[in-house]
Amino acid sequence: MPPSGPPTRPPTDDAGARADAYATAPLLNCLLREVAQPLDGTDEPRVYRLPSGERLLRVRGVRRPARPEVSVDGDWRPVGHAELVKLVAEELQAHTGLSNPELPAEMTDSRDAVAALLTARDGATSPEDPYRRSEQSLLTGHPYHPAPKARGGGPVARWLPYAPEAYAAFPLALLGVREDAVAEEGDVSALDAFGTAPPGYRLLPAHPWQLDLVGPGLTEAFADGRLIRLGTTTSDTWPTAAIRTLYAPEHDLFVKFSLDVRITNDVRRLWRHDLLSLRRTDSVVAAAAAALRTPGAWLSDRGYRTADFAFEELAVLVRDGLHDHLVPGATPLLAAALVEDFDGTLPAGLRDPDAWWTAYLGAVVPPALELFARSGVVVEAHLQNCVIAVDAAGTPVQALFRDAEGVKLLPEVSRAAGWERLVYCLVVNHLVEIAEALRESHPGLDPWPAVRGVFAHESHRLDLPEAAALLSAPTLPGKTNLLLRWTGANGADARYLPLWNPLAG
Incomplete structure (x- = not known):
């Protein structure tokens, strides 16, 4: 259960x-x-x-x-x-x-x-x-x-x-944007279910924190009628681990906002260049995920709506909800929660940690590698961008990936750079953390033979030589977040240092 x-x-x-x-x-x-x-x-x-x-x-x-x-x-x-x-x-x-x-x-x-x-x-x-x-x-x-x-x-x-x-939940602020000032792309019709805009306006939900941060810059738009206030939603949304991405359970929908606050390495705005490339990136990933031969899924970023005079500040991105993608009867859990021991049972209370770990690897690794090998898609498969679906016994049965903003496509990045990023996100930032949490809770467990086995199998299944080479590589790439922040580097400018590779035995 x-x-x-x-x-x-x-x-x-x-x-x-x-x-x-x-x-x-x-x-x-x-x-x-x-x-x-x-x-x-x-x-x-x-x-x-x-x-x-x-x-x-x-x-x-x-x-x-x-x-x-x-x-x-x-x-x-x-x-x-x-x-x-x-x-x-x-x-x-x-x-x-x-x-x-x-x-x-x-x-x-x-x-x-x-x-x-x-x-x-x-x-x-x-x-x-x-x-x-x-x-x-x-x-x-x-x-x-x-x-x-x-x-x-x-x-x-x-x-x-x-x-x-802090277990927050709150209604969204509702704005109306004059129709001649709306900028949008993709299917954002789901936003119109959050409220009603008067004739001549389109509905624009807003994160109340972001509205508080950028409000002084919108005074003129409110004064001349390009922007009007329409109250709040009648039901609450709640923030996911990403803080600026909220889940609206009544609509089974995720909405992602700009947030003019530095969180980890970046100021979390929906940047114009990312929004303009969003639909092309997402369509490639969605098509590749639909063709998967393994039970992975992609939560599509369907499109965005904003005001042309505050393009980044008021942007809202619409993302698929969970229910249409989940294996029937499965319960979704954020992968990052499993290394925080969020409820005291997973992974600490497992009766058969070896079987659970084998199932976990089978849910996460094959679809991530298949997207790379067959479609040139590098998903940001780190702990906070992976949702793991478990069955009634708590056994992992499916991985759901998200966030088109973090996706890289080949050949827009080189194959070597794409593989390095995938290894960092999937192995260093994800599997190593889950494996060490398992080993901490179950000292007799050696998690790495199972990891080597799934990479060897997927290398053969996908004709993916990089996966086979990883099993003998002496090191893995570790991102240097401390030095990146200390030297003032761009948050997206990943730099790596070599870490010992436990897959090599």
Whole structure:
């Protein structure tokens, strides 16, 4: 059966201390992966030399490192989150020769956001629907980003009502755009079911947080009648893990908005160039997914509607809902939730983890590789863009992929670059995380023979030499989010460093 809700934490549990722990783990993951040098011969706790050469750092735990300590003269002392942020900034400046006052502020904002979220959750009831609960479970978020929960540095009262991690649900704001100012492409007719626009206007739902952020720039449009306010929707939507993508259960529809806030690596606007290429990209992916010989599915980004005078600011994208794509009787769960132990049962409470893992791999890997091999489609198959459908026993039976904005098509990118991106998203960002969570919960399990088996099988089935080569490659590509943010690189400008490849044995 679908899992039940998580237990309520005791009121004596300190949100500040928990926030420090949640925020410390991904920051340490970045530091240790990207710039620290492990010292040979060290067991638990693991010891690293930092770039300045003046400090040693030791941590406990592997998947979610914790309890950092620093040694300068041989005396180990604990490092809290605030001091860790300062230490990371000093070490990155030593490593790169560059300074960056913005990123430490984001790291602090991310930690403070977690504290606010924990406090809000302590006084709230988690959703009964397992899919919603999975989408709204991510208190760690991206496990290899230095500030995964930053919310743009704004006051808590501005963003908390719209935070998925606080179990938010809210109506959409409804605007009317004068017909001669509407810009749209694709099938967006589903938007018209959210309300009614008067003659001469088209309905434009808006995210209330985004409307608050960009409202001052729309004064003239409201004054001259190009834009009018039409109240709110009569039913709630709720935010998915992506924050700016909301699910409207009454319509079984996802709607994605611009959000002028930096979240992880980017300001989350629906950029004009992405919107203009959306339909072409999505049509290629949808056709390829329809031809899959494996039980994968694609949630199509059908089109967008906006105002031509605020093209990016007010854009809303329409995405397929779940019900027309799900295997009958299956329950959808966000893959990223499974590594957060969102309900205490998956994957920690599995009776047969080997069988579950084999089924999981069979649901996720074949369609992702088939899209690449047969159609030149590189889906962004990371944890937050994969929905896993499970049957009544909790066994994975299907993967649903989403987000045309993150898709790459061959030959618009080279085959080598496309494969590298697929390996990073699917293997490093997805399978490694699930595998390590399984191994943590079931210490006797070795997850990698099953992974090698499915890649070997798919290499033969799809005549995909890259999949076979991956089984002997010494390294995998790991994205350097900490260095990307520190050096001010474009968020989409992925740079990789080599990581040990567990598929090679």
